Amino acid sequence: MTENRSAVLESVPEGLFIGGAWRRAQEGRTLSVNDPATGQEIKRIADATPADGMAALDAAVAAGPEWAATPARQRGELLRRAFDLLTERSEEFALLMTLEMGKPLAEARGEVTYGAEFLRWFSEEAPRIQGRYGPNPEGSGRIVVSQHPVGPCFLITPWNFPLAMATRKIAPALAAGCTAVIKPAALTPLTTLAFVALLEEVGLPAGVVNVVTTSTSGEVSEPIIRDPRLRKLSFTGSTPVGRSLLEQAAQGVLRTSMELGGNAPFVVFEDADLDTAVEAAMLAKFRNIGQACTAANRFIVHTAVAEEFTRRVTERVQAMRIGPGTQEGVAIGPLIDDRAVAKAEALVQDAVARGAHLTTGGHPVPGPGTFYEPTVLSGVAHGSDILREEVFGPVLAVVPFEGEEEAVRLANDTEYGLVSYVFTQDLARGQRMIERLETGMLGLNVGVVSNAAAPFGGWKSSGLGREGGAEGIAEYLQTKYTLTPDPFAG
Known part of the structure; x- marks a missing residue:
């Protein structure tokens, strides 16, 4: 090497x-x-x-x-x-x-x-x-x-x-x-x-x-x-x-x-195939160490499955290996610089201070290099900075919701509209979300949407x-x- x-x-x-x-x-x-x-x-x-x-x-x-x-x-x-x-x-x-x-x-x-x-x-x-x-x-x-x-x-x-x-x-x-x-x-x-x-x-x-x-x-x-x-x-x-x-x-x-910029919602309904949703969540959140404008930022998960979804993604995240990207088996490399680490740390601390539960990670990794632990937060409160700002780091934040109207409202509650992800086995609901989400791109039951043959771009800011x-x-x-x-x- x-x-x-x-x-x-x-x-x-x-x-x-x-x-x-x-x-x-x-x-x-x-x-x-x-x-x-x-x-x-x-x-x-x-x-x-x-x-x-x-x-x-x-x-x-x-x-x-x-x-x-x-x-x-x-x-x-x-x-x-x-x-x-x-x-x-x-x-x-x-x-x-x-x-x-x-x-x-x-x-x-x-x-x-x-x-x-x-x-x-x-x-x-x-x-x-x-x-x-x-x-x-x-x-x-x-x-x-x-x-x-x-x-x-x-x-x-x-x-x-x-x-x-x-x-x-x-x-x-x-x-x-x-x-x-x-x-x-x-x-x-x-x-x-x-x-x-x-x-x-x-x-x-x-x-x-x-x-x-x-x-x-x-x-x-x-x-x-x-x-x-x-x-x-x-x-x-x-x-x-x-x-x-x-x-x-x-x-x-x-x-x-x-x-x-983006602030992508990842909406998981109660009827979602959780195996598919969890696999997609790992791609949508942790691809490129979370440093992507298409990265899922707000995991809006129905209360009926929020606990199970959080448990599964936490298990997957705890198994991720951190280290230089040149090493075999590494899933989480360094963030780009010290400022990126400081931003991830500040957003996590703010969420925890507002009542979120840290299920894994949540800390910078001592140097050399600019590493931050892959992190899962559950029960993130409305008004938390992590729901408004683009994380650009390996932090998965779960927000519970009760019904479709609330899911749409939460998903659209951002100045951004680059990409959204929706997981449901209800065809009619999927079609409604295509119509109602304010987004330039949408992944319906998939966690990666980018393709050279497709128009990449967003709405709003x-x-x-x-x-x-x-x-x-x-x-x-x-x-x-x-x-x-x-x-x-x-």
Whole structure:
């Protein structure tokens, strides 16, 4: 493992990728990337300045016309080659993600599979961009509707899914004929650098994708967003940051895609198959150590089954092994940093102070590394902070309810609306929940909903736009309507 670790880290470029070339940051600035399982530095890379960011935008703008004119089939074939090579190197990418982000290696392998699917999906969507043609109602002319690349894009990705968030944005942008500047999170930039190096290897033309890694995100991002040449902003991250970026994007009337925070309810009715619900709960809560916007946050469980559900999940959680993600059998790796540990600790303490019962876990794990015990809370009182705030950690909070109306009210009692989970064997009730829950996605008797072929996105403060599915490429296209004369007129 030590040999593999060294080889994988050495293979990652250290520079910025601008105009098809790897280069140092201006002023020679660098930033440190650390392993959250140890707190130790694993690599030092270029730390972009605002001038570097603008150089990246210059390169994307310059490459735009030629890439937009590249036949869709060629764009798709490049993405397909990237899919094939990424799949071939899945172990290297999985290890790299585990080293910089901390997730267990088995989950990192799953992310490679998931992230690669966006390359395959959008390689197939590229040649299927369509328009329409037909007579106008008056019969005096013909309507031609065509789709065109929106233009240069700025893509901002989060730290929790370093590969999948990059492919989910880059793939549809390239398929649509757009060029891009991507800015990965400073905490986990290495996977994006390795992935763009892979794109270069499969024939990506210079300037089509440019990467800026930086520790001063706001300073680098704002000039890019305010530049009138930029036409699209895609961001995945917290709702407060998303609101700030939307204000900046308003000046240029940019097309925006915002995948923001979540506070997912996990509703278990009295008639649910508890085996299915418990298995799904483990996935929906503890996947990625709970550090996912789709993670179940509020387990709203009918009083008739709340005690049994809590007992079963507690048993499962107590059996989970904590440790570095590179170790076999580890289910819970480190949280991303000290702030994440402090937040989980504060939310748990607040819930307990309000009367919740701690059935297992509930404490930080002494270092090295930033670990927090997987935790189960039962009888969480209304008004507890953990019911309002996104946990982003391995804490499962159970709230009892009595009837369907109360379940709907509790589930919708949040500013967020990214994803919900519902467990019932009553088909009619399931259909009612589909209609009544204020959510962009819903898992009915399943604990994982993400799929490259499906539109990922939320309602309310969880964001705007969709990623994945046929809807995903539409976010990078703009519509043109042309009226032509009646070709049969004398």
